[in-house]
Amino acid sequence: MKVAVLQFPGSNCDQDSFHLFASGLRLPTRYLWHKETSVGDADLVVVPGGFSYGDYLRCGAIARFSPVMAAVRDYAAAGGLVFGICNGFQILCEAGLLPGALIRNASLEYRCVTCVLKVEPSTDTFNPQMLGNAIRLPIGHGEGNYRIDEAGLAGLVANRQVLLRYAANPNGSLADIAGIRNERGNVFGMMPHPDRAFERFHPSQDGLAVARAVIATRFPEVLRRAS
């Protein structure tokens, strides 16, 4: 079970994500620079938070055309596990690996706060039985307002693709959506930061269980090596 954390110019949560998987979950983890053209032997590709390419044009719009994203697209098409956090979620939406898009927060404010999130029954391992009905994770974003058309939203609900909803909506997100997965169940994305919620000094330690639930969807053995 090997983890690769992507790095784009402007990624700034790459080290947090690395630390979550390397120290928090004790999995072999390495960085993957955006110029790389292969994800190698990775079993999980993490697209971390930050401001790739300065959020120019639209958040995630330019990172999507980095060489590594072509490899990530092929890898996901072959069933590979991908997890995007914050800007990583925005990039995966821009790349068409997840449906919908993220626009400016309704308040126009950058929101940096620890949120209560309702856990939705989505996969065999990402559900309230595994994670509890509600968890707490920090957010830090100006563009986390999730948008999708009516048919798209109906599809997300029907296929149980919603992972997390905000208990108190901080950004105007449609249907309080904070995180989703693709229909196939191998691409995950969320605005809240599990990578900022696992150390004692973090505002919450729920990030570890969230990361584990994502991985366990494809690799159940990760649940047996709980740290």
Add this chain to the structure above:
Amino acid sequence: MKINVFVTPKKNVLDPQGAAVGHALESLGFKGLKGTRVGKLIELEVDAADTPEFRARLDQVCRDLLSNPVIEDFRYEIAGK
């Protein structure tokens, strides 16, 4: 030739920035305002002929990069041919 690409939020997509600018216009006493939407203008300067093939390529990059079809519409004007 010079191409101006206009990218605007889709009519049915919430535009928080447009709403905020609209509120500011109202507080300035700008009367009769019915809507405000904020988009962007992208100016391109291209060494190419305006052929159907070129238009197809231009449409493609407008869809793939310059706009996000989930939330935005685009149109362009070609000048300085």
